Amino acid sequence: MYDDFANPWTIRLKWAYLLAVVFALLMPVFYTIGISFNLHGFGARIYEFTFDWYRVVLGDTLLVISLKWTLYLAVATIAATIPMALLSAKFYKRTRRKVAFVALMLSPLFVPADIMGSSLLVFFKNLAKGFAWLGQSLGVGWFDSWFDLGFLTAVIGQIIYTHPYAFIVILITMSRYRVQQTEAARACGANAWQAFWHVEFPQIRVGVFSSCAFVTILSFNEAVRTALLKGGFDTFSNMLVAQMLNIGMSGESYAMAGIMSIVSMIVIGTVIVYTLVRAERLERRARAMAEPVMSG
């Protein structure tokens, strides 16, 4: 909190420190992006700007297919995770056992990615066997392919991974929401869904959209769980990691990393800019309309 007696240089120093930390954290990312636009790749003495590596990536059918799979995965994960996170956040506001509930919701974060991925792998393998046995016992083949490794298992893995993040983001926005407004809507004749859609959702929309963006980025960035659970398709991250492990970092790899970084930054940047612009617009409108308000 600032006060009139605070030394302005203390504040400036704090900002400088903060920016330096952020800069240091993002430096490797910008460096990678920089290399991805260099015709001569990593370690070259000459820097010649080019889009060639990106053309190669986008011209590679396997990579484009993997990009599509990643997108499908992101969309399916969003479709499942966001409503779940929303319900979890709403439940959190109602439950009296808040600490236990939050601990439960965040518990997937405390399990390392490879452990979670391999555990799910074993679980799905056994589940698939169980379903196959059930099908055999019932004399039907309908259960045979359930929980075979594939898109569904990869999505479930992603949901478990992204749900805690989406839950937290929505919960932060929801914490400012007053439940009296829902009750007021109900008192006006709205049913539970109408009260949510007309009154609550517009006020937590920013949080919901932010968590959509977040889940998209996490889906693009996640490699370990997906690698273990995906079955017969490859995601963009899987391709990138595989390429790095098998043939090392090529110009193409830098371009792939660049695509992921740029997409992430654009998504996050859009959310931030939208939020700031919206806040500014609301404030401007409030200022414009704030003629002297009569007391009483």
Added chain:
Amino acid sequence: MTEPAAKAVEVVELGKNYGPVTALKSVSFSIESGRYYALLGPSGGGKTTLLRLIGGFLRPSAGRIFLHGHDVSHLPPNRRPTSMVFQNYALFPHMTVERNVAYGLKLLRVPASDIRDRVDRMLAMVGLVGYNRRMPHELSGGQQQRVQLARSLVLERDILLLDEPLASLDAKLRKDMCLELKRIQEKVGITFIHVTHNQEEALTVADRIAIIADGELVEEGSARDVYETPNKRFTAEFIGDNNVLEGTVSDVSATGATLDIGFAKIEVPAPAASISTGERAAFSIRSELLRIAGRDEDIGASWQVVPARYVEDVYLGLTVSHLVQLPDGTEVVARVMSDSGDNGRFEPGDDVAVGWPANRARLHVA
């Protein structure tokens, strides 16, 4: 012969538990249609729980709620003939005043032109003409409560529930809004149920008052009866500025009882409840009925008089409170108007007599 007024609300043995905690214990009462009814009591007494049960925001643990004769105990708020004004934070912050007021009408699919007319009419009624395009955060606390009131009244429901609607307003605004609420209720003629912990607010607005404390309905009656002739000791201690003295019933007659308070025997009119000799009891007398005089002065023929010692006076603006000590050490307060000639007659330590009209004391057995 006059028809008995229809019951807008009837609550039968209504109870609410939160796990092991009992918020409301088997409360029964009814409210006639078109009344302004106040639920008054200390914080945490169960009055808001009772209101929320009537509104359908809570599910009863026991008992039934009838609104205009229909059992609504199992119905959600949107299917009850009630609307509600909340203490605060209840306007939809992303909607203008107009959209807030129109919200319920839109849900009812009222034609747009009718909505505009009804919203304008309602804003005029609550004194907010021209505020249609304002956002809630551009309004003062009082204006926000008026918008809430308009949003509820525009629905033309039969029963309006008000949950401490003036609690977040300053004293002056609260007083103005009390009169405003009373005026509006008289104009629209529907049943208002108003929860408050402020006795002045309840006395100003209500035709009838129910005292709710510890999850129970302590007493119910007209505002005047509850203030002037409280039956229960709790009511006497909660409403107005009553002096309560304890003693033992020493004699019971057809017209009253005699209470032995140690240094005097006090005649008190008999209460409705039966009492017997030897029983512990208390009586209350409002501070504005007490008169202080010199020991040798004659206060009045039908007055009950006891000796006392003058302690001090406290100026309260409209009134002055005079504190006197009875022989057993109990302190009682006599309140007189500030401009009365009775002020300033005594010094601390003076021997005085304190008296009250014998027929105005109230005996409380429980």
